[in-house]
Every structure is written in structure tokens, then in C-alpha cells.
Amino acid sequence: MTExxxxxxxxxxxxxxxxxxxxxxxxxxxxxxxxxxxxRCEPCKVCMKTLKRTVDVCRNLKQEQVPPDFSRHLRELIGxxxxxxxxx
Amino acid sequence: MPQNxxxxxxxxxxxxxxxxxxxxxxxxxxxLINRYEQKIYNFSLRMCNDVQDAxxxxxxxxxxxxxxxxxxxxxxxxxxxxxRIAASACIKRRRKSKFAPEKELxxxxxxxxxxxxxxxxxxxxxxxxxxxxLDEELSSIVKAGIDSLPDKYRMILMLxxxxxxxxxxxxxxxxxxxxxxxxxxxxxxxxLRDRLKDYFDHDRIESPx
Numbered sequence: 579m580t581e582x583x584x585x586x587x588x589x590x591x592x593x594x595x596x597x598x599x600x601x602x603x604x605x606x607x608x609x610x611x612x613x614x615x616x617x618r619c620e621p622c623k624v625c626m627k628t629l630k631r632t633v634d635v636c637r638n639l640k641q642e643q644v645p646p647d648f649s650r651h652l653r654e655l656i657g658x659x660x661x662x663x664x665x666x
Numbered sequence: 667m668p669q670n671x672x673x674x675x676x677x678x679x680x681x682x683x684x685x686x687x688x689x690x691x692x693x694x695x696x697x698l699i700n701r702y703e704q705k706i707y708n709f710s711l712r713m714c715n716d717v718q719d720a721x722x723x724x725x726x727x728x729x730x731x732x733x734x735x736x737x738x739x740x741x742x743x744x745x746x747x748x749x750r751i752a753a754s755a756c757i758k759r760r761r762k763s764k765f766a767p768e769k770e771l772x773x774x775x776x777x778x779x780x781x782x783x784x785x786x787x788x789x790x791x792x793x794x795x796x797x798x799x800l801d802e803e804l805s806s807i808v809k810a811g812i813d814s815l816p817d818k819y820r821m822i823l824m825l826x827x828x829x830x831x832x833x834x835x836x837x838x839x840x841x842x843x844x845x846x847x848x849x850x851x852x853x854x855x856x857x858l859r860d861r862l863k864d865y866f867d868h869d870r871i872e873s874p875x
Contacts, residue, residue, distance in 0.1 A: 590777070593773070593777060593778075594773065594852070596852065597848065597851055597852035597855055598848060598852075601833070603833065603848070620784075620785075620786040620787075621778050621784035621785060621786060623788065624778070624785045624786065624787065624788050624789075624792075625778055625785075627788045627792040627793070628788075628789065628791075628792045628859050628862070628863065629855055629856065629859050630792070631791065631792040631796075631799075631859075631862075632855055632858050632859040632862055633827055633855060634796055635796070635799070635800060635804070635808055635862070636808065636812075636823070636827040636828055636858070637827055637828070637830070638796060638800055639800075639805055639808060639809070639828065640805060641704055641705070641708045642707070642708055642711060643704070644703055644704055644707045644724075645717070645721070648721045648724075649703065652699065652703070652724065652725055652728060653696055653699060655725070655729075656695055656696065656699065656728060656729075656732055657693075657696070659692075659729075659732060660692035660693055660695055660732075
């Protein structure tokens with residue numbers, strides 16, 4: 579179904595569950611239904627691919643370094659508490 | 667509940683270190699900082715969007731971990747417990763500094779256009795290998811996109827897609843239901859996807875090829 583009206587009920591249903599599909603949180607039957615729909619519906623395929631890419635980009639973002647001065651300060655602070663035995 | 671019931675202990679990669687610290691080796695707490703400092707700093711930085719505030723949040727988190735580690739009973743992984751402390755510190759901090767109600771993201775605003783407006787071709791940015799796409803500029807765009815998410819969506823996206831927690835873990839860390847986590851995550855991803863789409867459609871000088 580390559581809907582000319584993308585607000586087709588099936589498209590909306592799928593749109594609501596795309597993240598669960600990408601996260602493999604749906605049962606096998608629902609996954610198969612989604613895959614069959616995506617094969618026939620280009621707008622939904624684009625939606626799924628672009629959402630997947632967004633998630634991939636997030637998962638591969640580089641972490642920023644902790645400022646060294648702060649890092650040193652944090653260790654000193656904890657070190658002092660450790661020496662003083664100030665535990666809860 | 668049976669009289670001899672005890673919560674299940676979730677031994678993880680931190681178990682031995684925590685046992686040692688709690689047995690009197692407080693000097694080994696630094697090892698724990700080494701393990702989690704960068705992660706908590708990055709989480710805090712995205713949540714506060716300010717280096718000084720992020721540093722304060724990291725400090726508050728580790729001070730609390732240090733103070734309460736003796737009472738930690740391994741009913742969850744240590745990592746999850748630390749993030750729970752960090753998330754609470756963050757929520758508390760933002761409550762103090764902001765009074766405006768948070769914007770709700772509705773699913774309808776992300777639904778692709780109708781008829782001819784619905785995109786039918788997969789854009790290059792969703793097709794090329796990821797390593798050819800992810801450069802400094804795109805990283806900044808994504809981080810700015812995350813920073814502009816309303817708090818309650820941003821925290822879920824951070825825990826799920828940046829820190830890699832499962833839906834159940836994120837729900838536990840934030841005291842939310844799993845379905846609430848799923849709804850917020852989906853909207854946060856759609857929001858971010860639109861930011862990426864705008865960037866590749868309008869702002870990027872050259873499309874990746």
C-alpha cells in the first residue's frame with residue numbers, strides 16, 4: 579500500500595511504534611507486520627531509516643573529556659573525606 | 667513475604683570494589699571515580715548545558731555516592747544506582763532554577779506530510795556509512811539538538827540512547843513506568859531526527875556522498 583495519503587491508519591499505527599520496533603521490544607508477529615508494511619510504503623520506510631540513523635548517531639557520539647582541574651579537585655575532596663572517615 | 671526473604675543481590679563488575687570500600691578501603695573510592703567520572707560528567711553536561719553546573723552536579727553525585735555507599739545493598743547494579751543519584755541531583759537543580767512549565771512534544775507534529783508532501787526517497791544522510799557521516803560539525807548539531815529538548819525528554823534520550831540503559835533500567839532510574847519511558851523516548855528521537863533533517867536539508871553545505 580503506497581498510500582497517497584500518508585495519514586493512513588496503518589501508517590499512523592506504525593509511526594507510533596517505530597522506536598519499539600528499532601529497539602526490538604515488539605513481538606515477532608508485530609515486527610513481521612511492520613516489515614511487510616514498510617516494504618510497500620515508501621514514506622514509512624524513509625521514516626524508519628531516518629529514525630534509525632538518528633539513534634545510531636546518538637549511540638556513536640564522542641564523549642567529552644572531564645576538565646583536568648575539576649577532576650583533580652574532585653579526587654582531593656574525596657581523598658580528604660576518606661582520610662577523615664566521613665562515611666554515611 | 668517469607669520471613670527469610672532477602673532481595674536478590676545483583677553482582678556486577680563493581681561488586682568487589684564496593685565490597686572493599688565498604689570493608690574500610692575508602693582510599694579505593696578513587697577507582698570508582700575513574701570508572702564513572704567521564705560518563706557522569708557527559709550526562710551532567712548534556713543535562714545542564716553548562717560546564718560549571720555540570721561540574722557541580724558531578725561533585726554532588728560523587729559526594730552522595732561516597733556518603734551512602736555503605737548502605738548500598740546491590741538491589742540494582744551500582745552503575746544504575748549512581749545514575750539515579752545523578753538524575754535526582756539534576757532534577758533538584760533544575761527545579762530550583764526554572765519555573766516555566768515544560769513543553770510537551772506531540773506525536774502529530776512529527777508525522778510526515780500528507781500526499782505529495784510525504785518523503786519517498788531515503789536521504790543520503792540515512793544511507794551512507796556512519797563513520798563517513800559523523801564529524802565534529804554533526805556532533806555539535808546533535809548535541810545542540812539534545813540540549814534543546816525539554817528536560818523530561820532529554821533525560822530519557824540520554825539514558826537510553828547515549829548511556830545505553832534498557833527501557834526497564836531507565837524506568838527504574840527515574841521512577842517512571844516503562845510505557846512512559848517508551849513514549850518520551852520516541853518523541854525525543856523524532857524531535858532530534860527533525861533537527862538532523864533540517865540540518866541536512868538546509869544548513870549543511872555539502873551532502874555526504
